Amino acid sequence: GESVGLHLPTLSVQEGDNSIINCAYSNSASDYFIWYKQESGKGPQFIIDIRSNMDKRQGQRVTVLLNKTVKHLSLQIAATQPGDSAVYFCAEEIMYSGGGADGLTFGKGTHLIIQP
Amino acid sequence: DADVTQTPRNRITKTGKRIMLECSQTKGHDRMYWYRQDPGLGLRLIYYSFDVKDINKGEISDGYSVSRQAQAKFSLSLESAIPNQTALYFCATSDYRPRTSGSLGPPTDTQYFGPGTRLTVL
Numbered sequence: 001g002e003s004v005g006l007h008l009p010t011l012s013v014q015e016g017d018n019s020i021i022n023c024a025y026s027n028s029a030s031d032y033f034i035w036y037k038q039e040s041g042k043g044p045q046f047i048i049d050i051r052s053n054m055d056k057r058q059g060q061r062v063t064v065l066l067n068k069t070v071k072h073l074s075l076q077i078a079a080t081q082p083g084d085s086a087v088y089f090c091a092e093e094i095m096y097s098g099g100g101a102d103g104l105t106f107g108k109g110t111h112l113i114i115q116p
Numbered sequence: 117d118a119d120v121t122q123t124p125r126n127r128i129t130k131t132g133k134r135i136m137l138e139c140s141q142t143k144g145h146d147r148m149y150w151y152r153q154d155p156g157l158g159l160r161l162i163y164y165s166f167d168v169k170d171i172n173k174g175e176i177s178d179g180y181s182v183s184r185q186a187q188a189k190f191s192l193s194l195e196s197a198i199p200n201q202t203a204l205y206f207c208a209t210s211d212y213r214p215r216t217s218g219s220l221g222p223p224t225d226t227q228y229f230g231p232g233t234r235l236t237v238l
Contacts, residue, residue, distance in 0.1 A: 032224055043120075043206050043229035044159070051224065089158055093225060103149065103174055104227060106158030 012113040019080050021110045023073040023090035030092035034104065035064055035075045039086045047075070047088075077112075085114045119143045120230035122207050128236045135194040137233050139207030147210040148190040149227065150174075150182060152203040159206060165190055197237040205233045 013019045025033075031052035036044035050057045050064045050073075057064050063076040073090050091104040120141045129135055139148065146167045151159040151174075161174030163182040171182060179201060181193045194201055207230040 034226065036229075041232075043208075043231050046226055046228060049224060049226055091158075103161040103164050104159075106160070108156065108158045 009108070010111045010113065012115055013080055014115050015082060016079055019075075019077040019084070019112060021075045021077075021088050021090075021112065023075075023107050025071050025073060025090070025092050025107075027092060027094070027105070028068075028071065029094050030105075032093045033064070033066060033073050034091045034093075035062075035073075036089045036091060036106075037084075037086045038089065038109070044089060080112075080114050082114050082116070085112060087111050120207060120209055120228055122205075122230040122233050124233060125231065126234045128238065129197050130238050131196075131198055133197050133237075135197050135235065137192045137205055137207075137235070139190045139192070139230060141188050141207075141209045141230075143209050143211070143228065144187075145209035145211055145228075146187060147212055147225070148184065149208040149210070150180075150190070150192045151206045151208065151229075152176065152201075153206060153232075154203050162192065194235075194237075197235075199237045201235065202237045203235060205235055206230060 011021060034049040035047040037047050038044045048059045048062050048064050050066050055066050061078045065074045075088060077084055087109040089106050089109045091106045093104050123138045149164040150162040152162055153159045160176050162176055162180050163174050165171050165184045168184045168187055171184060181195060183191045208227040210225045210227040213224045
């Protein structure tokens, strides 16, 4: 079946540098995407989301880019800090206008390591 | 997220035992979910509920059952636990937002997760 996947399982960056975490999805029907951050021993924490009618959305120090042509999603973290060390998951969902949904499909995750 | 709580946080049990994991939320959301997470893998959906009268199977519902006792409570049961059900289990709630007048995009359904329950089946 179709699934969401990530290009790299581990990403190591220097503190203060920008990080880019990538995600490929294969279900062209997906129209809602979310990035989650999971720290050790904790549940996934919502970071940012984007609808399929957008190609870019910015939050505080984070930017999500969506390229529907190549089914690619990325999360950019500016000026990474030690607290950004975590596993990052992308997730996709098909949303129905009547309120239904199939639930989130998660990628396997990328472990972001911040070097001092 | 402290608004979504799970009990117990850790549980060790034996094969064949019946186990119940509980989830409570104070966010006022109608939608609730149960996921499991295995090492090196993302989360997989077990069951979800859009309101107290609506229960749906997810990707991996075999061997599990759920009960939605109230808007704020959603429990997951393993009727006869087996070792390959050893995993980290997460409950989530979601804040469904329909498409608003003038909005071009699809509805959104942001999910918020509890702290997880680590279950070990021996």
